[in-house]
Amino acid sequence: AQSVTQLGSHVSVSEGALVLLRCNYSSSVPPYLFWYVQYPNQGLQLLLKYTTGATLVKGINGFEAEFKKSETSFHLTKPSAHMSDAAEYFCAVLLMDSNYQLIWGAGTKLIIKP
Amino acid sequence: DTEVTQTPKHLVMGMTNKKSLKCEQHMGHRAMYWYKQKAKKPPELMFVYSYEKLSINESVPSRFSPECPNSSLLNLHLHALQPEDSALYLCASGGTSYNEQFFGPGTRLTVL
Numbered sequence: 001a002q003s004v005t006q007l008g009s010h011v012s013v014s015e016g017a018l019v020l021l022r023c024n025y026s027s028s029v030p031p032y033l034f035w036y037v038q039y040p041n042q043g044l045q046l047l048l049k050y051t052t053g054a055t056l057v058k059g060i061n062g063f064e065a066e067f068k069k070s071e072t073s074f075h076l077t078k079p080s081a082h083m084s085d086a087a088e089y090f091c092a093v094l095l096m097d098s099n100y101q102l103i104w105g106a107g108t109k110l111i112i113k114p
Numbered sequence: 115d116t117e118v119t120q121t122p123k124h125l126v127m128g129m130t131n132k133k134s135l136k137c138e139q140h141m142g143h144r145a146m147y148w149y150k151q152k153a154k155k156p157p158e159l160m161f162v163y164s165y166e167k168l169s170i171n172e173s174v175p176s177r178f179s180p181e182c183p184n185s186s187l188l189n190l191h192l193h194a195l196q197p198e199d200s201a202l203y204l205c206a207s208g209g210t211s212y213n214e215q216f217f218g219p220g221t222r223l224t225v226l
């Protein structure tokens with residue numbers, strides 16, 4: 001069975017500091033992994049995805065994530081936090097069935113301190 | 115056009131009302147999804163239409179009824195809802211060839 005674990009329901013960083021949001025997955029097949037961001041009272045927006053190929057994936061808004069098979073991880077990073085990055089972040093893995101369902105992590109709320 | 119649209123943006127309804135939520139995409143995706151999202155939680159999958167075939171999450175109560183008139187449109191019919199059904203309802207499309215799902219902005223539903 002496939003699953004996703006996000007470590008830390010809340011992460012607080014100072015503006016300009018490194019952002020690190022952790023995601024570990026469980027999958028018996030090569031995973032397809034996604035990070036989504038959700039701003040208050042909005043839908044979800046794709047930040048980046050890993051399907052195959054390069055393990056370091058760059059996304060929008062300066063975010064990137066590295067797929068590490070040996071660690072079953074797909075952590076999200078950004079070198080310098082901005083106030084506008086404050087949001088809820090969800091990691092997800094694609095369930096390999098005919099419906100292309102996403103299995104979601106519980107989410108991490110990113111708080112940016114001025 | 116990489117947008118999924120949803121109407122209405124907000125909906126307040128009583129427990130005896132019948133209402134519908136609408137979703138539209140013009141990206142040629144053949145899979146469309148309804149999700150329910152409670153505050154501070156990830157989205158919960160309710161229904162999937164994949165190549166116009168419906169898959170149901172069996173835990174979803176029958177007071178929610180999906181409809182897919184064509185591959186671009188997805189409706190969610192609501193009847194006799196309960197206050198605990200108040201949530202953000204998200205529509206998404208995608209999933210073909212293991213691509214990402216594109217989400218609409220959601221409908222904020224309040225059941226009184």
